[in-house]
Amino acid sequence: MAVNYYTPEGLQRLKDELQDLKIRGRAEAARQLAEARDKGDLSENAEYDAAKEAQGHLELKISKLEEVIGNARILDETNLDTSKVLIMSKVKLKNLKNNAVLDYVLVAEEEANLAAGKISVKSPIGKGLLGKSAGDVAEITVPAGKLHFEILEVSR
Structure with a gap:
């Protein structure tokens, strides 16, 4: 991935979004999974499948944001x-x-x-x-x- 240049404020916004996804996003995904798991047989549980898929999307978004931040540079x-x-x-x-x-x-x-x-x-x-x-x-x-x-x- 290419290096991208950011203002200090723009990079901080990305870091804040990443922190929010890791804390609130993951907590919400875990809650949804637990709620779906409590509804019975996982092999026929569409809610559980949807919650697992949402969790996968969240982790992908976190991973991409970590990569963007890792390649970010503050513009001098x-x-x-x-x-x-x-x-x-x-x-x-x-x-x-x-x-x-x-x-x-x-x-x-x-x-x-x-x-x-x-x-x-x-x-x-x-x-x-x-x-x-x-x-x-x-x-x-x-x-x-x-x-x-x-x-x-x-x-x-």
């Missing part, structure tokens, strides 16, 4: 080139089709939240902006067609 913003769009860049764009001005921060995939103006560096728009500088025009292909954005400003 002091060494980043502020003239180009990189992860953690704040970018002010102008959509050349409708002149709408947009502000985005490029973040790791798990931190993306469009409502908060955070887009993934792995999204089509994120990929299309990487490496560009203020004054550049980015032509980005999205499912709806091609978009043209003028990069007005890049900051941290």
Whole structure:
């Protein structure tokens, strides 16, 4: 798995989610299994099978999250080139089709939240902006067609 860069807050959110899954998630899975086991013959107990399957999904999610956290690195913003769009860049764009001005921060995939103006560096728009500088025009292909954005400003 590739190394992904996170803000300190984003990595802490992942660690908190993992802790919650390990404590509350596992406790709930064990409770559901015990409840299903109390209902009798396990060979014909659909609730028990469902509880075992849910427990398997939980453990898989925990395992994947542990892997993500194990490969996570905190981004040191002091060494980043502020003239180009990189992860953690704040970018002010102008959509050349409708002149709408947009502000985005490029973040790791798990931190993306469009409502908060955070887009993934792995999204089509994120990929299309990487490496560009203020004054550049980015032509980005999205499912709806091609978009043209003028990069007005890049900051941290």
